[in-house]
Amino acid sequence: MRVVYSPAHLAHDVVTETVMGAVIPANEVPERAERIRTALEADGGFPIEAPTEHGTDPILAVHDPGLVRFIDEAWQAARAQSLDRPNLIADTFPNVRMFEGMSPEFQAGRPETHGAAGRAGWWGLDTANPLVAGTAGAARAAVDVALTVADLVLGGEHAAYGLCRPPGHHAARSMAGGYCFFNNAAIAAHALTRASAERVAILDVDYHHGNGTQQIFWRRGDVLYVSLHADPDRQYPYFLGRADETGEGEGSGANLNIPLPAGTTDDPYLAALDRGLAAIADTPGEVLVVSLGFDTYGHDPIGDFALTTAVYHECGRRTAALGRRLVILQEGGYHRPSLGANARAWLRGAEGRPYEPLPATGFGERGSDR
Numbered sequence: 001m002r003v004v005y006s007p008a009h010l011a012h013d014v015v016t017e018t019v020m021g022a023v024i025p026a027n028e029v030p031e032r033a034e035r036i037r038t039a040l041e042a043d044g045g046f047p048i049e050a051p052t053e054h055g056t057d058p059i060l061a062v063h064d065p066g067l068v069r070f071i072d073e074a075w076q077a078a079r080a081q082s083l084d085r086p087n088l089i090a091d092t093f094p095n096v097r098m099f100e101g102m103s104p105e106f107q108a109g110r111p112e113t114h115g116a117a118g119r120a121g122w123w124g125l126d127t128a129n130p131l132v133a134g135t136a137g138a139a140r141a142a143v144d145v146a147l148t149v150a151d152l153v154l155g156g157e158h159a160a161y162g163l164c165r166p167p168g169h170h171a172a173r174s175m176a177g178g179y180c181f182f183n184n185a186a187i188a189a190h191a192l193t194r195a196s197a198e199r200v201a202i203l204d205v206d207y208h209h210g211n212g213t214q215q216i217f218w219r220r221g222d223v224l225y226v227s228l229h230a231d232p233d234r235q236y237p238y239f240l241g242r243a244d245e246t247g248e249g250e251g252s253g254a255n256l257n258i259p260l261p262a263g264t265t266d267d268p269y270l271a272a273l274d275r276g277l278a279a280i281a282d283t284p285g286e287v288l289v290v291s292l293g294f295d296t297y298g299h300d301p302i303g304d305f306a307l308t309t310a311v312y313h314e315c316g317r318r319t320a321a322l323g324r325r326l327v328i329l330q331e332g333g334y335h336r337p338s339l340g341a342n343a344r345a346w347l348r349g350a351e352g353r354p355y356e357p358l359p360a361t362g363f364g365e366r367g368s369d370r
């Protein structure tokens with residue numbers, strides 16, 4: 001399977017994040033993508049190529065121009081304001097209740113503020129989303145990776161994988177968040193609808209609900225969004241991801257959320273995956289975008305599922321068995337030692353190749369990976 005990767009992600013070199021007021025070592029770090037790249041190179045069956053540049057238009061087809069401007073300008077603006085920090089992290093967000101009782105027209109007229117901290121809050125969701133000097137370039141390269149994978153599949157590849165970093169599925173039309181800046185999968189899915197005039201499905205198997213992807217396609221009937229994730233009653237992004245969110249207007253019925261309990265193991269997970277795949281099989285379309293996360297793994301530091309490396313091979317196999325062409329894009333997954341083995345297992349499953357774990361990782365064999 002062909003793999004698209006750009007070293008531009010290395011410049012998004014985040015060191016810390018803030019969780020409930022505490023500064024902790026960042027989870028979403030360059031090592032993640034390098035681990036996956038190294039494992040795929042060692043496999044020998046995954047030729048790696050660079051993305052082609054697609055420019056800003058495909059981003060603007062999905063995102064607010066103000067968000068794009070903010071991401072492009074934020075670091076320089078913070079410097080110009082002498083905000084001498086290793087990264088830009090917002091602390092104040094425009095909670096919808098701040099505007100309670102004020103008309104929608106009045107709310108819509110509230111301006112983006114000028115200062116770096118206020119702007120970061122205006123365009124952000126949470127305090128775990130640090131922006132650094134290289135963020136804009138990396139985020140744009142991740143979009144190019146996703147769009148290049150879409151091009152490969154439109155050009156006849158049955159499946160291809162984009163090693164996107166930073167990830168994308170928490171980024172909404174006008175909002176970054178959850179380690180995400182531009183929504184790589186949504187941008188690719190939208191481009192696919194335009195290129196093929198067919199319906200496109202998105203299967204999101206990151207541990208977290210893809211609130212951004214859901215929001216972008218909420219009123220659209222041409223993109224089906226199906227997500228398996230931790231129940232938002234206990235996990236980020238807390239305020240979306242429930243089973244009763246099914247879309248509105250033209251998008252009514254084109255959103256399927258499957259929230260899962262803490263401790264979810266391989267078998268119940270596969271049953272939930274089958275439910276999601278059945279919903280996709282029920283809708284027309286030839287291309288499936290996969291938002292692929294490995295924070296469902298048993299050792300993930302921020303997840304609470306108990307999946308094994310072996311089950312990722314089966315997940316890839318069942319997903320490919322739908323018979324659709326696959327645009328597979330990397331989202332989360334934070335247990336660095338296992339990321340390479342997990343990605344390799346999923347992708348080999350999707351290709352119909354046997355699991356055959358790599359011996360050197362120390363992770364990935366049944367019995368040692370829980």
Ligand code: Q9C
Nearest residue numbers: 128167178179236331332333
């Ligand atoms: N205490 C992705 O996997 N912080 N993003 C959660 C929970 C945000 C994860 C804090 C997690 C975002 C792409």
Ligand code: ZN
Nearest residue numbers: 206207208332
């Ligand atoms: Zn996640």
